[in-house]
Amino acid sequence: MKKIFCKVILLSALLMSVNYSETKAQNNVIDEIVWIVGDEAILKSDVENTRLQMQIEGERFDGDPYCIIPEQIAVNKLFLHQAKIDSIDIPAASVTREVERRVNNAIGQVGSREKLEEWLGKSVRDLREEWKEQIREGEIVREVQKKIAGNIRLTPAEIRKYYTSLSQDSLPFIPTSVEVQIITMRPIIPMKEVDAVKNRLREYTDRINKGETSFSSLALLYSEDTESAKKGGELGFIGRAMLAPEYASAAFSLTDPNKISNVVETEYGFHIIQLIERLGDRINTRHILLKPKVPTEEMRKTISRMDSLAIEIRDSKFSFEEAAMYVSSDKDSRNNGGLMVNKKEYSSNAGTSRFEMKDLPQEVARIVDKMKIGDVSTAFSMIDEKGKEVVAIVKLKQRIDGHKANMSDDYQVMKSIVEANKRTEILKKWVQDKIKTTFIRIDSDWVNCDFQYSGWVKDNK
Template identity: 50%
Template sequence: MKTSIRLYSLAFLAIIGIASMAKGQMAGDTEATDTTTVDSVKEVPETAIVDEVIWVVGDEAILKSDVEAMRLQAAQDGLRWNGDPDCVIPEQIAVQKLYLHQAAIDSIEVSQSEVSQMVDQQINGWIQMIGSKEKLEEYKKQTVTQMRNELNDVVKDRLMAQKMQKQLVEDISVTPAEVRKYFSTLPEDSIPYVPTEVEVQIITQTPKIEQQEINRVKETLRDFTDRITRGESSFTTLARLYSEDPGTARQGGELDYTGRGMLDPAFANVAFNLTDPKKVSKIVESEFGYHIIQLIDKRGDKIKVRHILMKPQVSDEAVENCLNRLDSIRNDITAGKFTFEEGASYISDDKDTKNNKGLMSNATEMTRTSKFRMQDLPSEIAIVVDTMKVGEVSAPFSLINNRGKQVCAIVKLKNRVDGHKAKITEDFQVMKEVVENKRRAEKLHKWVVDKIKVTYVRINPRYKDCKFEYDGWIR
């Protein structure tokens, strides 16, 4: 969906926009007492405005800078708009705000680990696309840390909106008869084309981090604890300066009220046992690295804490040793000493696939399947799989997994189905998803239109001639 284009809000400009709204943009809602002042605001050329509020949806403002940032990012990603960007972009932002407002009402949450994983995937994808971390920083004129900080709120909002959409359409289902009826009425040139799909199995091994490096991280965290305890530094300051969690570092390491189930289990076990806000926890190892935690408050079954995360660095030698181990495993599989499936079940470190004989799962917003289009695979895996034959086991390679950790892997191409026109006898699941997606889109479209009717909307008059996807914006 085109709506997956990222909303890169420039948060610091919101202050300017809100001030502008308070001083001038909202003046039309009350009777003006000084017509000279109002006229002078209207006469300011648009090009002279640093930033302004162009839409208001509920109590949320959409800034001109939001639109320009989204337009710029789309251009950098090579994405094109289906219509006039000046109209399409603010409407997409407005629709997301409707979903976010409903998500807040329904108490929908996303965990910081989910956000961090998505941020890491996004940045790692950019790095793979452009060639290196250094080239990416040069291209974007930002450090990776700055990119992470900028992406954090954007990704969190995107995930919240997606969860809200999923909840709204979770009851959508169709029968085989409905699927056959739908496609029986379609002309031949409208039958969907099924792109090449593959099923991939994977075995991963995690490079061993040297004890010296682990000791360095732990000693640094102990030093932080001592400095906090002695009153030499605050937890908040140290988190801002040194925490490697991009989602919380700029907030002084603060995680807002969160339930136990939304946190890493090891992290949650320690955090929920804290009782004294003045004390710092022992060092905690989670799947993301090592933490120290400080309690802020408890409220029912939720906890508010701050933390500092540090990640031990993997050496080049450790990666090389890991690749060599996997090369030996591959040789044993090829020699018939054991199967790839057995290796995945007993040797692989990948907890998401080892209980499924290494078979990778493609989880989208609405469905979960083992079939991947090439563009849906992690880029490092897609490059390897592209030239493989069914049943072949790859040479070892390294990649960044969905938790932001460097791992080594071998993959087996389990199945490949070349692209073709969908057939009801062979591609029923694909055709079923087409019908379900159509029903979901119809329901979401109706929900947005209905939501607009009961939501305060105020739009700059220059957008009145736009051809919007949803009715009701202009009143």
């Protein structure tokens, strides 16, 4: 259910925009109503578009898709009807942010705004309007589900009861995870290197102003923001709060798309910026990012300093935690003894200090893989979250080998599993009860199904 109605993905939106007319042409019939749920209709094209979307994503159907999909859409309609009763709506700003994220992803998929518009046969502005309602409904469904399921509070006894009810074969496997502490140091970059970068950006500005080349061409060739460079430096519509403060200040002060900003310094490096379009508190710009390079000699000196620091920690002259607090340039971990926090949203350990090896930065994972608990590494270079080259040392605080879940090591994992199961039970019961009191009519060609819920087929004659 969640995958069909709550998952926000590019392919879904593109199919909604493109495949409707194709589906009608292929079937050589006018679109038709196949289900009615309350006062909402489910069209044959709705089912077909969802089927194509899932097929492209590689999802498999455990049964007939023409039975599974309309039932899932019908369930979604029930949640939306409840939202009307409860007066649940989503702030426009939240919807707008998600629309922009999806537009930017779509542009990234095809290469440019122009290519996207050519492919869809419509403007990006029109595309935004089409996606707004789709995204709004998805967000509303999530809010309704939260309200129905409520704040689930489970006691440790309930978690243990669930755990003991599982056979050994049914226990989830917990992959190997580690806890890692880190100290980073940024090498000193000489002013002559900074000046060289600024001069290169000023040369680009001169070439653009003289008409020798376009901003997007230079961004594609030279910008060190590799993702936006593929799109000619275009970032897509972004709110001020989502931009680096210095970048936002310069970008929002631009009023003429033919004018290029002065060189702007942010924590990511140095930029020049071109305005594309502004809509209220959101702005779409192109930029070229250059990062001053760390000279080999400065990198060598920094590595030497960090190796000396590691030796002093191993000799117990001071603790890793103390060194992190006073030396580390990593502000996110500096105040908690250097302990890294997992920020990967898709990870089951998100928000904790545990990492599966695949969730660690590649350079850190390569070092940690060979370490024993308590070891402090030698110094190594890596690229931090801001895209800057730093020197780091790490300490392996804990390693928990892959294993079948147990209550002593994996209480939080088991708690999450039980809460998810409880939430699913509550929502399933709500849906089953809602079906009993809702007008539902299904076309006779679509009723011979083994539905997940009972009561869909009613005598409405």
